[in-house]
Amino acid sequence: MHDQRFKNIHQFIACVQTGSFTEAGKRLHLSPSAISKAIQALEQRLACRLFERTTRTLQLTDAGNTYYETCLQILRQLTETETALQLSQDLPTGKVALALPETFGKVVVLPILCSLMQRYPELRLTLHFSDTLLELEQEKIDIAVRIGGGIPLAIQEGFQHFGYEKMVFCASPSFIKEYGMPATLSDLCAQHIVGYQAQNGQMKPWIIPTDNPPQAWHPSHYRLIVNNTDAHLMAVSHGIGVAQLPYWLIKEKLERGELVLILPQVKLEGLPLTLRYKAAQQSSPKIQAVLNALHTLSLVN
Numbered sequence: 106m107h108d109q110r111f112k113n114i115h116q117f118i119a120c121v122q123t124g125s126f127t128e129a130g131k132r133l134h135l136s137p138s139a140i141s142k143a144i145q146a147l148e149q150r151l152a153c154r155l156f157e158r159t160t161r162t163l164q165l166t167d168a169g170n171t172y173y174e175t176c177l178q179i180l181r182q183l184t185e186t187e188t189a190l191q192l193s194q195d196l197p198t199g200k201v202a203l204a205l206p207e208t209f210g211k212v213v214v215l216p217i218l219c220s221l222m223q224r225y226p227e228l229r230l231t232l233h234f235s236d237t238l239l240e241l242e243q244e245k246i247d248i249a250v251r252i253g254g255g256i257p258l259a260i261q262e263g264f265q266h267f268g269y270e271k272m273v274f275c276a277s278p279s280f281i282k283e284y285g286m287p288a289t290l291s292d293l294c295a296q297h298i299v300g301y302q303a304q305n306g307q308m309k310p311w312i313i314p315t316d317n318p319p320q321a322w323h324p325s326h327y328r329l330i331v332n333n334t335d336a337h338l339m340a341v342s343h344g345i346g347v348a349q350l351p352y353w354l355i356k357e358k359l360e361r362g363e364l365v366l367i368l369p370q371v372k373l374e375g376l377p378l379t380l381r382y383k384a385a386q387q388s389s390p391k392i393q394a395v396l397n398a399l400h401t402l403s404l405v406n
Contacts, residue, residue, distance in 0.1 A: 112146075112147075113143040113144070113146055113147040114147075114176050115133060116129060116133065116135070116140050116143035116144060116147075117144060117147055117155065117173070118176055118180075119140070120140065120156070121163075121165060121169075121173050124162055124163055125161075125162065125163060126141050126144070126163075144156065151168075151172070153166070153168045154166050154168065154169070155168060155169035155172060195390055196227065197227070197228050197390045197391040197393070197394035197395075198225070198227035198228060198391060199227070199228070199229060200230070200231065200391075201229070201230050201231070201247050201248065201391050201392060201395055202231040202245060202246050202247045203230060203231070203232050203248045203249065203250065203395070204233045204239045204246045204248075204250070205232055205233065205234050205235075205249075205250050206234075206235075206236055206250065206251065207234050207235060207334065208334040208335060208354065209252055209351075209354075210234050210250065211234065212354065213353050214250055214399070214402070215232070217398050217399065217401055217402070218230060218232070218395070221398040228391060230395075233246065236304065241262060241381060241382070247382060247383055247386060247392060247395075248381070248382045248392070248395055248396065249380070249381045249382070250378075250399065250402070251379050251380075251381065252270065252377070252379075262381050262382065263380075263381065263382045263384040264379065264381055265379065265396070266378070266379050267378045267379065267380065267400075267402045268377070268378055269374035269375055269376065269378065270351040270352070270374070270375035270376050270378065271351065271353075271372050271375065272312055272349050272351055272352070272372070272373045272374070272375040273349070273350065273351075273352050273355070273366055273369070273371075273372055274293060274347060274348070274349050274366065274367040274368055275341060275347070275348060275349075275350060275364045275365065275366055275367060276341060276344075276347040276348070276367055277341060277342055277343065277344040277363065277364060277365070278362065278363075278364075278365055279344040280297075280344040280345075280346065280347070281365060281367075283344070284296060284297070286367065287347070287368065289368075290313065290314070290368065290371070293367055294322070294324065296346065297328035297345065297346035298324045298327050298328060298346050299329045299330075299340045299345050299346040299347070299348045300324065300329070300331075300348075301330075301331060301334070301337050301348075302330050302331065303332070304332065308327075308330070310322055310323045311323075311324065311349045312349065312373045312375060313373075314371055314373060319373050319374070327346075328345060329346060337350070338350065338354060338355065338358075341364065347367060380396065380402075382396065
């Protein structure tokens with residue numbers, strides 16, 4: 106319902122600030138007679154005089170001055186409210202669904218997202234931990250963090266590449282104490298090996314440095330084969346054998362002395378680390394906030 110109390114306020118304020126109907130009309134692109142009629146209508150509705158009129162100037166009455174101050178206060182509050190609402194639209198709020206690799210998501214990505222949520226309390230995240238590659242549209246995923254290739258990029262998807270996993274050779278101190286520290290790549294390949302079998306049944310090869318480029322090498326023997334990353338790490342930590350693992354996975358165990366690097370000078374690029382997201386949502390504050398936070402993934406190695 107239209108509130109008559111707001112009618113003619115702008116004309117009244119313009120008259121006070123310019124001192125005449127003519128100048129007020131110029132400011133509002135209205136004729137002086139239109140301004141005069143607006144003031145008369147306002148005074149009639151309020152049942153009091155707002156101005157003392159002379160041939161050259163307009164002077165506020167006491168009632169007019171009170172009304173003017175009230176109008177300014179209302180407009181200031183309105184401006185402050187509008188500004189606050191506009192700023193709130195720029196803050197990340199609402200729901201974002203992410204697909205994350207099982208172990209990488211827990212070890213590396215989750216701490217980043219928890220820090221982001223502490224910074225923006227109105228952000229609501231749904232995290233799907235799985236090594237299965239999910240279709241964004243089909244699974245209602247907004248952002249997917251992926252290690253390796255997989256599903257071709259859809260037309261409506263955005264893409265960011267953050268580099269590659271850094272692969273290193275490692276073993277437990279107890280294993281090194283019992284079998285000795287391999288001094289060469291040949292020594293390393295002759296050790297007991299803990300291997301990883303992917304979900305498709307294929308064994309994950311070692312990446313071996315050659316002149317150019319590095320080559321994939323499949324050991325001919327394994328002491329233990331696992332199909333789970335956590336189990337892979339646990340077996341190596343318990344001294345079962347040597348393994349080639351991503352640096353992000355063993356970083357904390359290296360710092361605690363639970364694992365040691367073998368041939369530390371040999372650091373090879375593993376699988377690519379990428380982000381996919383719905384391109385149409387990229388400008389959304391909540392999506393942009395998550396993408397910006399995930400930029401730190403380039404530093405995990």
